[in-house]
Amino acid sequence: MPALDKFTEYIDTHAESFIKRLSEAVAIKSISSDARRREDVIAMGNWLDGELKKLDVETKLVDLGTQVMQGQTLQLPPAILGRLGSDPKKKTVLIYGHYDVQPALLSDGWNSDPFTLTVDEATGRLYGRGSTDDKGPILGWLNVIEAHRSLKLDLPVNLRFCFEGMEENGSEGLDELIQSEVAKGQDGWFNGVDCVCISDNYWLNTRQPALTYGLRGITYFSINITGPGQDLHSGAFGRTVHEPMTDLVKLMSKLVDHDGKILIPGVDEMVPPPDEEELKLYTAIDYSIADIEHAAGGKIAISSNKEAVLMGRMRYPSLSIHGIEGAFSEVGAKTVIPAKVGGKFSIRLVPPQTPENVNPLVISYLEAEFAKLNSKNKLQVEYIHGGKPWVTNPKHWNFEAAKKAIQTVFNVTPDYTREGGSIPVTLTFAESLGVNVLLLPMGRADDGAHSTNEKLDRSNFIEGSKLLGLYLHEVAAI
């Protein structure tokens, strides 16, 4: 049996132990945006470091310092740098992933505890926070290394790792670490890296593997409005004071239209329209309105035109309103006038947009609109975090290697996509290392990353692990 067949057979026969390892990872509540869970994020970093060491990966936990968050000074979770192999005759592939996750509460509407990996035998789905974003893909790489070690197969490339625990909260400290390692040259952990591979996004549909050559950036804000010294009774104070919620919903209503048009002057206008050739790219993609509506779970597509929906995700900015901190949010009927409210929204950015050129438009617009309200309350537009968008060349050999691996594992040609989400570190790697960065998704469009009932299909985890391994062999063969 050829070596690569042994490899894929090993992945198949060890699937249950791989799923068990994933369930250990999911059980650690590594929510980076919640100060109360910071110790869990650090615990997750230590767990991952231990797993890497078991596979003889040389690692270093990098102390990224502290941050002030929610009024507390918090230790940042460590970045994990890793090294496996230093053969000058091999290419060197740098792998990135993040071990932190989005918040999740059973009461948000999960069908099972978000931090207990729950296997649905009928559908083969593995439910749990972080299953697809991004613990599953990280563990995919561990599966590849374990298989090679156990089979005594030589890894075809040198590997470098960079895993972080703050991706869901602005990747605090990571850019500085990467730039500092690059600056060290031959003494840095990223010395000799030929290409980067990141598995932290999704197929465009539920059928077809994809390679991704673009990402939207993001800029995240809270519109903070204060006035009363404490929450007030709406009977005693209704129609006697300026209410922060009244002001906030008026401002939030001026951000975006139901058809997705961003109402902040100058933001949509920064993006040039597509030319004929670009339009053809979207027509070629295996995608339908039914795909978006299946993934969204409702007949709510913003257009009946497939290309318009694809461009809405890939090449236009978007603005979403996430919620309000400080207002009444529980079940029931509380008759409160909230004293201090923060309306959270974010804009997904595309070239040439950056937080630097978009934020001033956002802030001046909101301040001007607030002034029109003639309210005695106070407005503070708080910028929470952001990152630039990224687009690369999908014809690079890094992408060609991944395409061949997909053809081997899945027997199809991948969709070439630009992704609506944001992974700011992609741009940092591309700019500071000057090498090609490949986004190689493991999960499907309907995985529900960031939402309730996040899942990773068993087949995506297992076939995806094979894909990651074969991709390394194709990189070596090019």
Added chain:
Amino acid sequence: MPALDKFTEYIDTHAESFIKRLSEAVAIKSISSDARRREDVIAMGNWLDGELKKLDVETKLVDLGTQVMQGQTLQLPPAILGRLGSDPKKKTVLIYGHYDVQPALLSDGWNSDPFTLTVDEATGRLYGRGSTDDKGPILGWLNVIEAHRSLKLDLPVNLRFCFEGMEENGSEGLDELIQSEVAKGQDGWFNGVDCVCISDNYWLNTRQPALTYGLRGITYFSINITGPGQDLHSGAFGRTVHEPMTDLVKLMSKLVDHDGKILIPGVDEMVPPPDEEELKLYTAIDYSIADIEHAAGGKIAISSNKEAVLMGRMRYPSLSIHGIEGAFSEVGAKTVIPAKVGGKFSIRLVPPQTPENVNPLVISYLEAEFAKLNSKNKLQVEYIHGGKPWVTNPKHWNFEAAKKAIQTVFNVTPDYTREGGSIPVTLTFAESLGVNVLLLPMGRADDGAHSTNEKLDRSNFIEGSKLLGLYLHEVAAI
């Protein structure tokens, strides 16, 4: 020493034990609008029944049946009917109070655990959920009875009690109970009642006791918008689907202006403007813009005109937006598109407004505004609960008795106020018993009922207990 001096002395010398009893009551989390706390509400009813029995009050716990709330069938907390004295030569006073409270979480911004009565020795304030709304006033009556019993003083009137545990959630079942007791005539618990006294509101300021002869009604809604099958990632889905939050903030922005004007056509217009004589009433009240801003804790009065602010509270409707259920409400920066959101707001009603004549205006307006959005999401306007407004004659002997008691205890003449809040049972008593109903507030304007750091001043609790006792003696003397 005359009997009444002994009574007031007893109240003074037993203040600490009265505060201890209040702390026991505050410790029971009797939140009626939260299904998870329903057992605590029932426990609170049982505690109160036990305290009444200790004072030889004859009681009956009335089973009000069940309700469906938050998807569950829940037992309603019992109404407590009580009787003390049946002397045909005495007047009979019916006392109403509620033993349930509003929701409260330390994380809402409380300085101390909301369910631990916390005494600030420097200011004499007693902090805790329910301290002023409405456990303190209920216990005031117990203090009066205890003093009379201990001093072997004859109560000057017959007392009847009606205490409920659902006031903060629509007084479910209470109207039917009252009407059924009234229909029983001589066999009912309210037979022979000459007047009603309710202590469940507040002075207009922090200096001057008040008597209240009017209340606003209320109608409470949730604007429910659904679309996606589950929460979505704003990167993957932003600008590809109609987002419920986008629709919701647009609808909520069309409810009320920053100056308090209700934008739902026909609602404000139902209320006739004041004539010259009515305007003089507001001019006479001991009140200033500084009072409202002190109570609100911020310089946010809706007008610099005292009469306009008073009328905004007393004789005009108001609309407040309370918050959103289902959206992101935690600290941090979650990039979610919430799948199902419910925007909560309520309108305080004044004559001739009722839920019956206002609700159709609300529903048809929101449906029409939603239709303009051309959204594929679904709208459901959910009416949660409501009650009619009430106004009575402040020259009645019931008010005269309370006025004299205030003059004795506080050496001032009370403000005559209409209250912005809603106690729907007031109207039920007035209409079904056909007797005068007096609102005799115990707490101050800045007590923070329904808000964070709710408190009752020690002096209001103690002097207020004296006032309740002397009021009964004045009723007997008229």
